[in-house]
Amino acid sequence: MNRYLAGFRLQTALLRRAFGDLHTLLTVPVYTLIFLAMTDGVHRPGLSTDAVLAPALMGLWFMAVFTAGDLIVWDRHHGTLEPTVAAPGSLAPVITGRIGAVTLLSFVVYVESWAVGAGYGLRLTVHHPLVFLAGVVATAFATACTAAMIATLLVLPRNAQIYQNSVSWPLFLLSGIIVPISALPDWLRPLSRLSFLYWSAGLLRSALGTHPVDDALLRLTAVVLLGTVGAGAAAFLLRKVLTRLRVLGTLGYS
Amino acid sequence: MSSPLACPARPQALEVLRRAGAVALADLAVTYTWRTWLFGRVPRKLSQVAFFALIGRVVGGEDAERFLVVGNALMACAVETTLVVASSAWERALGTMPLLVSAPAPLAWAFAVRSAQWIISGTGASLVALLLLGPLFGADWQLEMIPVMVLLVVLTAVGTYCFGLALGAWVIDHPAQRNVVSLLANLLMMTICGVQVALDHWPAPVQTLAALLPITHELVALRELLDGAPLSAILPDAAAGALVGAAWLAIAVVAFGRVGERGRRDGTIEFGA
Numbered sequence: 001m002n003r004y005l006a007g008f009r010l011q012t013a014l015l016r017r018a019f020g021d022l023h024t025l026l027t028v029p030v031y032t033l034i035f036l037a038m039t040d041g042v043h044r045p046g047l048s049t050d051a052v053l054a055p056a057l058m059g060l061w062f063m064a065v066f067t068a069g070d071l072i073v074w075d076r077h078h079g080t081l082e083p084t085v086a087a088p089g090s091l092a093p094v095i096t097g098r099i100g101a102v103t104l105l106s107f108v109v110y111v112e113s114w115a116v117g118a119g120y121g122l123r124l125t126v127h128h129p130l131v132f133l134a135g136v137v138a139t140a141f142a143t144a145c146t147a148a149m150i151a152t153l154l155v156l157p158r159n160a161q162i163y164q165n166s167v168s169w170p171l172f173l174l175s176g177i178i179v180p181i182s183a184l185p186d187w188l189r190p191l192s193r194l195s196f197l198y199w200s201a202g203l204l205r206s207a208l209g210t211h212p213v214d215d216a217l218l219r220l221t222a223v224v225l226l227g228t229v230g231a232g233a234a235a236f237l238l239r240k241v242l243t244r245l246r247v248l249g250t251l252g253y254s
Numbered sequence: 255m256s257s258p259l260a261c262p263a264r265p266q267a268l269e270v271l272r273r274a275g276a277v278a279l280a281d282l283a284v285t286y287t288w289r290t291w292l293f294g295r296v297p298r299k300l301s302q303v304a305f306f307a308l309i310g311r312v313v314g315g316e317d318a319e320r321f322l323v324v325g326n327a328l329m330a331c332a333v334e335t336t337l338v339v340a341s342s343a344w345e346r347a348l349g350t351m352p353l354l355v356s357a358p359a360p361l362a363w364a365f366a367v368r369s370a371q372w373i374i375s376g377t378g379a380s381l382v383a384l385l386l387l388g389p390l391f392g393a394d395w396q397l398e399m400i401p402v403m404v405l406l407v408v409l410t411a412v413g414t415y416c417f418g419l420a421l422g423a424w425v426i427d428h429p430a431q432r433n434v435v436s437l438l439a440n441l442l443m444m445t446i447c448g449v450q451v452a453l454d455h456w457p458a459p460v461q462t463l464a465a466l467l468p469i470t471h472e473l474v475a476l477r478e479l480l481d482g483a484p485l486s487a488i489l490p491d492a493a494a495g496a497l498v499g500a501a502w503l504a505i506a507v508v509a510f511g512r513v514g515e516r517g518r519r520d521g522t523i524e525f526g527a
Binding site for chain 1: 297
């Protein structure tokens with residue numbers, strides 16, 4: 001637990017000193033405004049809810065991928081990966097604690113999109129607050145775990161940032177966060193169920209609706225399960241990647 | 255007989271531009287390989303364009319899809335070219351600013367071309383998106399339209415590059431803000447320039463602001479081209495975009511001049527940042 005907390009404290013201190021790294025948060029109000037403008041005057045049930053919810057989920061994901069996804073690469077550039085790996089504790093809890101700090105801060109995305117929605121004259125009511133709260137927490141967990149997996153995957157390739165930027169939009173498309181997956185080709189739709197964002201978006205959308213929420217527990221379990229798979233993959237990959245870097249002697253760039 | 259080490263009083267502008275261009279091409283080769291561009295950058299752009307175009311399917315059918323695919327495909331080059339904001343700031347971190355300032359040539363000449371790699375990669379990204387995704391979302395380009403389409407994409411890329419260059423001149427003194435500034439510029443263009451919603455969705459002052467950005471005019475021209483408008487109708491909008499881009503270039507040249515002057519005066523052109 002100390003290692004999780006150490007990672008959490010370190011990242012909180014870094015974010016406080018380099019607030020510019022949080023520029024992703026600027027995108028949430030603008031995407032909310034864009035989506036609300038695009039859906040203005042379109043009478044389709046749930047569309048305005050999606051127009052507010054989608055930018056929040058996008059912001060959460062962008063924060064995780066851009067800020068958390070850079071952690072190991074940043075450590076290598078600054079020569080801090082070697083001493084961290086040489087320390088007696090395992091690296092995985094430190095990384096997870098650091099990503100947890102980013103994800104916790106990312107809760108502000110919901111406030112941002114809600115505020116823009118309210119400014120646009122849209123009043124969203126959370127009709128199922130418990131489901132909503134559980135969905136938000138599970139989504140944060142799954143986001144952090146998936147980001148940890150991506151952070152690990154980005155260590156080895158040269159020009160990793162190019163690939164880092166490439167995962168987000170296909171994921172948003174697959175997850176049906178604003179465009180229903182029925183708009184996707186038939187062969188792509190089964191893949192949506194492998195995205196935690198698909199389950200998160202559906203659950204949060206339902207929690208904002210007036211109707212009873214169907215399969216709340218099942219959908220919540222899917223989010224947590226996919227997050228756990230991400231965490232497991234992150235731990236496995238981290239071991240492999242560190243072994244590879246030790247063999248190559250490239251834990252640091254210098 | 256002059257010494258071989260003596261600097262000419264008025265160095266050839268073309269030589270400075272040529273060498274800055276060589277830096278740009280070298281940066282392009284470092285940033286992208288064919289593999290990272292084709293399998294990293296292009297899929298990212300295509301999926302973003304498809305994401306917004308599919309919203310058109312939800313909100314308004316084929317016309318909306320066509321509107322959005324064209325807008326977002328052209329926006330792809332704008333996003334790429336505003337990387338000039340960040341790459342201008344790189345000179346601070348690389349420690350090359352003092353050399354550029356002390357060289358016997360205006361600072362702007364080197365900066366105007368040293369990030370031109372983004373024009374090449376941005377133009378490529380937009381053309382791939384327009385030609386590959388366009389037909390899937392109702393933008394059926396005729397063969398004879400393609401030369402004009404290429405010209406409009408190049409004009410957008412160059413014009414937006416000039417806009418980013420002017421922002422880059424400000425960012426040189428505030429390098430930590432480089433990503434925030436380019437992000438805000440992109441979000442501004444994406445919101446008000448007719449990319450996602452029609453220009454007249456916004457109040458008149460916002461439309462006036464949009465008219466100060468090159469992509470607004472080139473996007474109108476590109477949609478006119480797709481609608482089969484004659485060249486005489488397209489040309490005024492294309493020229494307006496080019497004119498606005500030229501104005502931003504002029505602003506950038508003046509701004510870079512001031513960066514050099516101010517840096518010499520207050521001693522802030524340090525090695526590294």
